[in-house]
Amino acid sequence: xxxxxxxxxxxxxxxxxxxxxxxxxxxxxxxxxxxxxxxxxxxxxxxxxxxxxxxxxxxxxxxxxxxxxxxxxxxxxxxxxxxxxxxxxxxxxxxxxxxxxxxxxxxxxxxxxxxxxxxxxxxxxxxxxxxxxxxxxxxxxxxxxxxxxxxxxx
Ligand SMILES: [Zn+2]
Numbered sequence: 648x649x650x651x652x653x654x655x656x657x658x659x660x661x662x663x664x665x666x667x668x669x670x671x672x673x674x675x676x677x678x679x680x681x682x683x684x685x686x687x688x689x690x691x692x693x694x695x696x697x698x699x700x701x702x703x704x705x706x707x708x709x710x711x712x713x714x715x716x717x718x719x720x721x722x723x724x725x726x727x728x729x730x731x732x733x734x735x736x737x738x739x740x741x742x743x744x745x746x747x748x749x750x751x752x753x754x755x756x757x758x759x760x761x762x763x764x765x766x767x768x769x770x771x772x773x774x775x776x777x778x779x780x781x782x783x784x785x786x787x788x789x790x791x792x793x794x795x796x797x798x799x800x801x
Contacts, residue, residue, distance in 0.1 A: 696725045702720070784800040
């Protein structure tokens with residue numbers, strides 16, 4: 648397979664804005680019922696166990712005020728390894744609640760300090776509202792690869 652336009656940079660696939668919008672439209676247009684009747688058993692892609700179709704999956708989404716827990720989502724969950732597969736309808740609900748833009752009060756940039764160590768700088772207004780003096784510990788609760796909640800220990 649040849650890629651005509653991209654020179655030898657990273658192999659990370661990048662979605663264009665148009666592709667993302669199209670995907671969102673397709674997902675929003677889809678059904679909110681499970682693809683299969685509830686209770687249907689399908690093989691788990693992860694462990695080969697039994698995935699049971701359900702309309703009662705949960706998903707936690709980080710928002711500025713805390714967490715939104717979505718319940719009653721259609722999909723399937725493995726009875727052995729607990730891995731979850733959301734139906735398109737569930738993904739639509741998750742996307743709706745996540746919003747198209749990242750909801751944030753402040754933005755900081757991740758910078759490379761030295762070697763593989765990454766760092767971020769706290770701008771003055773962020774330090775002020777969090778009352779950071781430089782001696783605190785930060786506890787990160789990772790929700791998924793794109794979201795985390797941060798708690799300051801003084
Ligand atoms: Zn499994």
